[in-house]
Amino acid sequence: MERITDLTFLNTFAGGNKDKMKKYISMFLQLCPNSLTNMKTSLESENYDGLRAAAHALKPQISYMGIKAAEPLIKALEHHASTKTELDKLPGMLTEFDGLCRKAMEELAAEIA
Amino acid sequence: MNQIQTIFIVDDDPMQAMMLQDYLSKYSTISIHVFGSGEECLKNMGLNPQIIFLDYNFDLVGKDAMDGLDILKEVKKLAPDTEVVMFSGQDKIEVAVNTMKYGAYDYIVKNESAFHRSENVIFNIIKRLKLTQEAKLYKRLTMLLGIAFLAMIVLIAILYSKGAISSNPGWY
Numbered sequence: 128m129e130r131i132t133d134l135t136f137l138n139t140f141a142g143g144n145k146d147k148m149k150k151y152i153s154m155f156l157q158l159c160p161n162s163l164t165n166m167k168t169s170l171e172s173e174n175y176d177g178l179r180a181a182a183h184a185l186k187p188q189i190s191y192m193g194i195k196a197a198e199p200l201i202k203a204l205e206h207h208a209s210t211k212t213e214l215d216k217l218p219g220m221l222t223e224f225d226g227l228c229r230k231a232m233e234e235l236a237a238e239i240a
Numbered sequence: 241m242n243q244i245q246t247i248f249i250v251d252d253d254p255m256q257a258m259m260l261q262d263y264l265s266k267y268s269t270i271s272i273h274v275f276g277s278g279e280e281c282l283k284n285m286g287l288n289p290q291i292i293f294l295d296y297n298f299d300l301v302g303k304d305a306m307d308g309l310d311i312l313k314e315v316k317k318l319a320p321d322t323e324v325v326m327f328s329g330q331d332k333i334e335v336a337v338n339t340m341k342y343g344a345y346d347y348i349v350k351n352e353s354a355f356h357r358s359e360n361v362i363f364n365i366i367k368r369l370k371l372t373q374e375a376k377l378y379k380r381l382t383m384l385l386g387i388a389f390l391a392m393i394v395l396i397a398i399l400y401s402k403g404a405i406s407s408n409p410g411w412y
Contacts, residue, residue, distance in 0.1 A: 136352050140263070140355065147262065150258075151255065154258065155255065180297070180299030181299075183297060183329050183330075184252075184253055184297075184299065186350075187253070187255075187351065187354075188253075188256075190351055191352065
């Protein structure tokens with residue numbers, strides 16, 4: 128199965144230090160589920176500012192964990208929530224984004240196991 | 241790095257703050273303080289930070305939290321010499337220009353190159369501090385030379401008026 132996370136940046140950033148990488152990955156695994164829940168509850172309650180804020184906060188972490196396929200999605204989610212445009216597309220985008228994050232979290236959890 | 245003793249990192253994203261702190265921790269002479277909100281940062285301004293890396297958005301802290309721009313304005317009021325470097329996930333030029341208008345030293349987009357850019361910003365600030373210190377030193381030296389020259393003129397005038405020296409010293 129093809130990997131969806133690319134840890135090249137994180138590895139370079141940590142200077143190959145496995146403990147440091149483990150620390151960053153553990154933090155992501157701790158923060159990401161909360162962010163996804165915030166995004167979902169915000170969308171359900173049509174709180175688009177909340178959705179934009181949660182997406183905005185999670186965006187750099189997605190980049191650091193090398194989840195390339197999720198980057199355009201989170202940018203689009205932030206943009207559409209901010210401009211309140213194409214709102215009908217948001218649930219589908221969020222479902223796809225959530226799926227990618229769950230898969231990435233599985234990979235990352237295996238990485239530090 | 242000797243010119244920089246204290247740096248603040250102000251960000252409500254614990255991962256971003258921790259990664260930047262780790263990245264800058266190679267400079268062991270610098271004391272790095274991390275704060276999760278602008279309010280905490282302002283409370284600790286007594287620690288005299290020379291540089292503050294400040295997040296632009298504090299959405300995660302709560303709706304009543306000060307945003308990055310408000311904190312920047314307060315910092316500049318309290319400590320005009322402290323350099324503030326804004327951090328944001330937004331790469332909109334108008335946001336960057338706006339922060340510069342209120343006195344931010346630089347604007348860094350949170351991405352993979354953000355950490356390296358932060359380091360470069362510190363080097364640039366150190367260069368600027370050195371130039372400022374040199375300019376102050378030259379200003380002081382010029383003033384001292386001016387005072388010495390003036391004192392010499394006054395001394396000559398006094399000696400001349402008392403006849404201790406004349407316009408014809410009789411050297412030839």
